[in-house]
Amino acid sequence: MRGKPIIDTAKCKGCELCNDVCPVNIMAMSDTFNKQGVQYAVCIDEEKCTTCGACAIICPDMVIKVIKYEQG
Amino acid sequence: METKTKDFKYVYDKPEALVDKVTHYCPGCGHGIVHKLLAEVIDELGVREKAIIVAPVGCSVLIYDYMNFDGCEASHGRAPAVATGLKRVNPDSIVVAYQGDGDLLAIGTGEAIHAANRGENITTIFINNAIYGMTGGQMAPTTMEKQITATTPYGRDPMDVGFPIRGCELLNTLERPVFIERCSIYDFKNTLKTKKAIKKGIKNQIEGRGYSFIEVLSTCPTNWGMKPQEAANWVKDTMVPYYPLGNFRDN
Numbered sequence: 350m351r352g353k354p355i356i357d358t359a360k361c362k363g364c365e366l367c368n369d370v371c372p373v374n375i376m377a378m379s380d381t382f383n384k385q386g387v388q389y390a391v392c393i394d395e396e397k398c399t400t401c402g403a404c405a406i407i408c409p410d411m412v413i414k415v416i417k418y419e420q421g
Numbered sequence: 422m423e424t425k426t427k428d429f430k431y432v433y434d435k436p437e438a439l440v441d442k443v444t445h446y447c448p449g450c451g452h453g454i455v456h457k458l459l460a461e462v463i464d465e466l467g468v469r470e471k472a473i474i475v476a477p478v479g480c481s482v483l484i485y486d487y488m489n490f491d492g493c494e495a496s497h498g499r500a501p502a503v504a505t506g507l508k509r510v511n512p513d514s515i516v517v518a519y520q521g522d523g524d525l526l527a528i529g530t531g532e533a534i535h536a537a538n539r540g541e542n543i544t545t546i547f548i549n550n551a552i553y554g555m556t557g558g559q560m561a562p563t564t565m566e567k568q569i570t571a572t573t574p575y576g577r578d579p580m581d582v583g584f585p586i587r588g589c590e591l592l593n594t595l596e597r598p599v600f601i602e603r604c605s606i607y608d609f610k611n612t613l614k615t616k617k618a619i620k621k622g623i624k625n626q627i628e629g630r631g632y633s634f635i636e637v638l639s640t641c642p643t644n645w646g647m648k649p650q651e652a653a654n655w656v657k658d659t660m661v662p663y664y665p666l667g668n669f670r671d672n
Contacts, residue, residue: 352429352432360443362447362448362449363448364448364449364642364649365449365648365649365650366449366649366650366653368650369650369653370608370609385443387448400432402432402433403609405432405433406433406454406457406609406612406613407454407608407609407612408453408454408457409444409446409448409449409450409451409452409453409454409457410443410444410446410448410453411435411439411441411453411457413433414431414433414434414435415431415432415433416429416430416431416432417429417430417431417432418428418429419428419429419430
């Protein structure tokens with residue numbers, strides 16, 4: 350596990366841009382709704398995350414941060 | 422799991438120049454992405470204390486609420502004029518005029534062209550989303566041919582209202598601008614290019630070289646009546662052939 354996206358689900362507006370931009374297709378929308386009444390982005394397989402940061406850069410609402418674990 | 426106790430670093434973190442709040446923009450709006458890129462660039466160049474954003478009239482009218490540095494509101498189309506004044510009075514400040522297509526190419530065409538012609542040492546970020554977003558999706562000067570909007574229900578007819586205006590090509594006929602580039606945010610790669618262009622534009626200003634103009638082809642999913650990803654594809658398929666991406670001038 351190299352790292353993972355940290356998603357601030359309360360701020361997500363559910364635009365789904367992160368789902369399409371992810372090169373390993375691990376972003377999806379939730380089954381439940383947040384306080385804004387939309388299905389928010391979730392990471393369905395953190396093991397596969399390459400920490401490329403594409404989801405974070407494309408997100409218009411600053412919902413996603415990406416962390417990378419230090420080696421060793 | 423052992424990995425969870427490991428130390429980590431942020432590959433991507435919220436820029437300091439951006440305020441941590443939910444914006445009023447619709448889901449998938451391009452403004453959010455460009456705001457973030459601008460904030461990242463301001464942070465990377467370390468000019469947050471000196472930066473002033475000039476807000477236009479349009480959807481991004483409240484940009485000073487989202488940016489963690491100084492801001493000033495301009496009347497519709499007058500952002501380059503206000504930016505000129507701010508820059509001439511405070512030559513050390515970094516002034517960014519953030520404008521939409523209705524603002525820059527409709528009511529503010531005169532101001533935009535003359536600020537560029539004078540070679541004011543400011544940076545203009547021009548968001549081209551081919552529609553008037555804030556007022557509910559009327560035809561803008563940059564609306565594409567045959568595009569359906571609230572005021573062109575049968576599609577834009579160039580024989581009636583003219584062809585879309587290409588802002589970069591227009592300013593490229595002037596002598597004084599030092600940097601003119603058109604970029605887009607429809608995908609990840611182009612978003613990074615946009616950031617590079619904004620960075621170059623603000624660097625030019627720090628070095629006192631003159632007027633920089635960055636046009637960003639953006640999306641308006643709500644008024645185009647599309648899902649955000651469809652809107653991004655529409656930019657790629659419809660807008661990019663008419664508004665070619667690339668650098669027009671880099672002196």
